[in-house]
Amino acid sequence: xxxxxxxxxxxxxxxxxxxxxxxxxxxxxxxxxxxxxxxxxxxxxxxxxxxxxxxxxxxxxxxxxxxxxxxxxxxxxxxxxxxxxxxxxxxxxxxxxxxxxxxxxxxxxxxxxxxxxxxxxxxxxxxxxxxxxxxxxxxxxxxxxxxxxxxxxxxxxxxxxxxxxxxxxxxxxxxxxxxxxxxxx
Numbered sequence: 001x002x003x004x005x006x007x008x009x010x011x012x013x014x015x016x017x018x019x020x021x022x023x024x025x026x027x028x029x030x031x032x033x034x035x036x037x038x039x040x041x042x043x044x045x046x047x048x049x050x051x052x053x054x055x056x057x058x059x060x061x062x063x064x065x066x067x068x069x070x071x072x073x074x075x076x077x078x079x080x081x082x083x084x085x086x087x088x089x090x091x092x093x094x095x096x097x098x099x100x101x102x103x104x105x106x107x108x109x110x111x112x113x114x115x116x117x118x119x120x121x122x123x124x125x126x127x128x129x130x131x132x133x134x135x136x137x138x139x140x141x142x143x144x145x146x147x148x149x150x151x152x153x154x155x156x157x158x159x160x161x162x163x164x165x166x167x168x169x170x171x172x173x174x175x176x177x178x179x180x181x182x183x184x185x
Contacts, residue, residue, distance in 0.1 A: 007049025046078025
């Protein structure tokens with residue numbers, strides 16, 4: 001089962017529909033976590049949402065408790081939440097990307113996706129990871145082809161993955177393929 005933590009975002013139910021193609025999904029509001037179902041889930045998805053990671057201390061607790069024990073996937077705010085908990089600094093970016101399609105490129109750091117593969121993805125964010133960012137386990141696996149902003153992370157040792165873009169968006173080509181690949185690892 002996949003447990004989706006809803007950070008009260010309008011995209012959450014699109015995420016639910018996308019992940020429902022691959023497994024049974026349970027989604028709950030950030031303020032109403034069902035700990036029994038969360039414990040029984042194989043995968044935890046941290047949804048998009050408004051604000052910044054520091055606004056969601058319960059999500060930080062969930063991430064720290066289950067990191068390395070369950071597959072964790074973060075989307076947009078969820079991606080930022082993972083990096084925030086891994087000593088990354090999340091900052092305002094110069095340009096705001098809400099409803100933009102960008103080309104992103106798979107980096108040589110990725111162990112899941114073919115190096116230099118290009119994807120067109122939907123972006124809806126005003127925050128980004130400040131660089132340089134150094135981690136022993138988290139690898140930046142995709143970057144914006146134009147701005148070089150980190151767009152995806154993977155940590156195969158701890159089964160943690162994240163996307164700054166929205167794989168469930170109609171602007172993201174091959175979003176289902178990306179999610180299927182991660183769920184099958």
